[in-house]
Amino acid sequence: MNRLFALWGTTVGKKVAMAATGIVMILFLISHMISNVLIFRNPEHLDSYAALLRSLGPALWVARAGLLACVLIHIAAAWQLTMLARRARPITYAHHEYRVATYASRTMRWGGVLLFVFIVFHILHFTTGTLLPGWQDGRVGDNVKLGFQSVPVAIFYLVAMLFLGLHFSHGIWSAFQTLGLNHPSYNRSRRLLAWGLALAVAGGLATIPAAALLGYFK
Amino acid sequence: MKLNLKIWRQPGPAAAGAMQSYVANDVSEHMSFLEMLDVVNEELQTKGEEPIAFDHDCREGICGTCSLMINGTPHGPKRATTTCQLHMRSFSDGDTITIEPWRAKAFPVLRDLIVDRSPFDRIIASGGFISAPTGSAQDANAILVPKPDSDLAMDAAACIGCGACVAACPNSSAMLFTSAKVAHLGLLPQGQPERDQRVLSMVHQMDLEEFGGCTLFAECEDACPKEISVENIARLNRDLIRATVRDRGQVHVESGAG
Known part of the structure; x- marks a missing residue:
């Protein structure tokens, strides 16, 4: 345990924590994406999938607590590293140019903030129904159709998925680097995997609000 | 003109x-x-x-x-x-x-344009060396080094410690410099005995000097006049995780940081 705390105490260790928690969240989102697109087969598929998760009982709460812990550790590390970076350059350059840093890498922090706001909204919107008048417990498919009748909400979901894709594309590649998983033979595949997963997960999830905007659920 | x-x-x-x-x-x-x-x-x-x-x-x-x-x-x-x-x-x-x-x-x-780069010296002093017996030199081929390893070690050893990586980094991180030094010795047989201690001490010292953390913008790699690769950063990370798991290294700290 002491060794873990010593690792967390270093800037590299905080990145290791971000990589590890990020991988857990990615795995969750892969399953979330696959289960959500079931709505295109039949909205009731979504209801039975939700019922299946509910039937897990305490195990579901363990999983939720684990995901929440991952989110909190991920944010705590990001916050500390961001503050450290701000302090590390008290006087900024009069003239500075980015030469190779990607848009994805440069939007990790503010994009991450947006994703956090989105997750809070998303849970209040579809999981608890607090922000969705007419929400019905257990009728997930209907709730999705109802929720995306609002154009601004559907657009917000699409924007969030765009930033999720960007966050993924840099985050997955970074996780390999941070965990020291590099080899000349696989370094290209790491980039491809990062972009592929980003496109599959964020793109897959985005199909639902996009379909709603195009009138598919009417 | x-x-x-x-x-x-x-x-x-x-x-x-x-x-x-x-x-x-x-x-x-x-x-x-x-x-x-x-x-x-x-x-x-x-x-x-x-x-x-x-x-x-x-x-x-x-x-x-x-x-x-x-x-x-x-x-x-x-x-x-x-x-x-x-x-x-x-x-x-x-x-x-x-x-x-x-x-x-x-x-x-x-x-004016002159900055104090002694934090780099302290990072090196904390662990960027090997302990070797002095005296008559041994035969050059007494310790065999695989050619791919020696090539990678030489690429990392090309670092001249100018600080361009820190200057280019939006986080002011010294990871490219520190990782080049860690990788340079860690890839060679002579660097093995102190490998865990080296990475623990150098990362600790780097953090004490109040450099920022690495978020892999890769601006450092582009700015480096010696073309040091960010692959070395992955090597440092791997070494640090390994040293944490093995738990055999002692952290050595240089005074004067911050």
């Missing part, structure tokens, strides 16, 4: 600094960037003004002493080139060139 220069002037470490404008006349395209500054300084001295202070030594691109943020890029616009090896043919007549010191809390400005 004629150039408009905007240069950071700061009389001392505690003094306030500001950008000042200068005009460089009759600049030959064959001059190096530092020779261009030499000419500007000669003119300043003739007028009885204080010359612009900048770091330089070998002027051959191998010592790591010259620095300068030129138009927002460390060592200027040419890839894999130090400021002393940058020639004025990379610029055009009438250009405005902004020249600033490396900016990082860990690298305080001493005067």
